[in-house]
Amino acid sequence: MSEIRVPTLGESVTEATVATWFKKPGDAVAVDEMLCELETDKVTVEVPSPVAGTLSEIVAQEGETVGVDALLAQVSEGEAAPAPAAKDDGKEDAPAAAPAASGGDNVDVMVPTLGESVTEATVSTWFKQVGDTVAQDEMLCELETDKVSVEVPAPAAGTITEILAPEGATVDASAKLAILSSSGGAAAAAAPAASKASASAPAASGAKDVENAPSANKIMAEKGIDPASVQGSGRDGRIMKGDVLKAATAPAPAPAAQAPRAPVSADDASREERVKMTRLRQTIARRLKESQNTAAMLTTYNEVDMTEVMALRNEYKDLFLKKHGVKLGFMSFFTKACIHALKEVPDVNAEIDGTDVVYKNYVHMGIAAGTPTGLVVPVIRDADRMSFAEIEKAIAEKGARARDGKLSMAEMQGGSFTISNGGVYGSLMSSPILNPPQSGILGMHKIQDRPMAINGQVVIRPMMYLALSYDHRIVDGKGAVTFLVRVKEALEDPRRLLMDL
Structure with a gap:
């Protein structure tokens, strides 16, 4: 097995x-x-x-x-x-379950695996009673843990002869819930058709050819909730238990943590549109808030004169493209500048693990990329060992895979520092949020011509605001400011990168 x-x-x-x-x-x-x-x-x-x-x-x-x-x-x-x-x-497919029930033996219904670190559960609901005939994989009962609700299917077709754990009982991860008798083949074989017929009624009432979760049907029946009024989160709109509980307990459409909505007129209400948040957006919102609640996050700012980088790029971009087959952009300069600064301020490239600080003698650079479904952060591994051309190729390749939704999980793991470029959308200033467990993230912004005082004269220069958000639990203010100054110096005089200054 x-x-x-x-x-x-x-x-x-x-x-x-x-x-x-x-x-x-x-x-x-x-x-x-x-x-x-x-x-x-x-x-x-x-x-x-x-x-x-x-x-x-x-x-x-x-x-x-x-x-x-x-x-x-x-x-x-x-x-x-x-x-x-x-x-x-x-x-027909229905008799396929018969071999499992044809031996006349008793079959134990055990508590399924509950998940990592979960050792017990509570029996919340039995959908069947002693003497009921069940089909293989028909839902027998539902267990509740501190993390999720688990529905327990029948391991074989047969008849329930004994329920060992009644509703409300707390069972451990290896407990026996009930006993099935696989005798009575005719009744057991007929169960699938009856099960499908009974399960189709709640689905039909919601005008959908989808079988809802048994626990969801039970709660909707008890509370008199119309299935058509519940937004299902399962496949093809299948209504799950959590969907019904949200619909039954929410006093208002807005989340409980938010202030209640101000009264709106009938005319305004008729012109509003209410759309359920996608699971992706809900998770992003939760994780961003968790980041703010966990880290002692602080942001420091500086500005960089992009004159030298832009001049260097314009001078060599055609030759660079011809030799390496990839365009020379600004991201490789920023990546190199951050790698240079991380070597001097290793705290920004470290992370907290319990009561330990883990210092990383490598740079796995995360490059935030916007996609139609949300923000993802592909990681360029060992960016500190790469040339400008290798970095540009990696950024282009992973950015294309991100937009096409083809990034693997391995490509988004293990980042030690992140760069986010809000400037591509026109952002002039922002405070980026950390990507846990990392301790630093650099925010790039729009390049804008501004009057600057240079050697006692006012001149127009292409300027960009830089923002470094960092975890103050591990990175001191001095280290954060030093990091940002080193990035600024490297970009304003790219020769420093060659000289390792």
């Missing part, structure tokens, strides 16, 4: 949502065949099968939130004769 677990999701990404299962229990799977799809705040991750065999159990259902390394499913290695044979012979 091979376990299918949540892969590494990326730097500071600790959870994902199960968006779609491409297979169901009993299906044959090949090596590297896609089993399911996970959604994070940055990218969509497909989970392949590490072995060939049969998908024996799905632990994390669609719509559930799971942590890194959480158990998603189990695959039995070897041939998967029962399910495929039924399809090849032209028989």
Whole structure:
């Protein structure tokens, strides 16, 4: 038996949502065949099968939130004769569950894997009673933990003979919940059709051909909530338990943490449009707020005269393009200047791990990139070992992959410092927010001609404001100011980069 677990999701990404299962229990799977799809705040991750065999159990259902390394499913290695044979012979799919129920043996219903560091759960709801006939994979009960709600499917078709953990009971991660008897094959085989018929009624009432989560149907029935008024977050709009709880408990459309909306006239209300935040936007909002709450974040500012960099770029851009096949931009200059400054002020390139400070003798540079679905930060590894041309090629390649949504999780992990360029959108000044666990982020802004006093004369120079946000728990004000001054000096006199001054 091979376990299918949540892969590494990326730097500071600790959870994902199960968006779609491409297979169901009993299906044959090949090596590297896609089993399911996970959604994070940055990218969509497909989970392949590490072995060939049969998908024996799905632990994390669609719509559930799971942590890194959480158990998603189990695959039995070897041939998967029962399910495929039924399809090849032209028989109906429903009897495919019969082999699991044909032995007349008792089948234990166990607590599924609850997730990393979760050791117990509470039985919140039983959807079936003793004596009820169930189909394989039909939902039996729902467990609640301090992180997520877990629906427990039937491991086989049969009849519930005993419920060992009633509603309200607290069970550990290895507890037995109930016992199924797989005898009574005729009744068990008929269960799938009845299950589908009963489950289709709530879905039909919402004018959607989608089966909602059993726990969601139960709460909507108890509270008299119209399914059509609930926005589903599952696949194809499937309504999950959390969606119903939000609809039932929210006293107002605005989040509880916000001040209540001011009264609006009927005319204004008719011209408003209310759109549910995407899961990506909700996660971005949560993580940005967590960053502000965790780090002692402070921002220091300076300005840089871009005259020398612009002159150097204009002089060599054609030759650079001809030789290296990539355009010479400003980002390689800023990347080199930051690497130069990080060597002198290593605190800005470090991070806090508990009570330790981790100093990094390398620079994995994160370059923030805007995409149609949100901001992502691909990482250029070992940027301190790269030439101008190598940096420009890496930035161009990763920027294109980010816009196409093709970045892998590995390409967004392990950054030690970040550069964000709000100037491409016309920003003149901003205070960037840290990308945890990093301790520094440089904000670039719009280049603007301004009158400057140079050697007692007023001249027009292309100026840019720079902003360094840093974690004051590890970086002192002196170090932050020194870092920004070194960046300014390197850009105003690029020869300093060659001389390592």
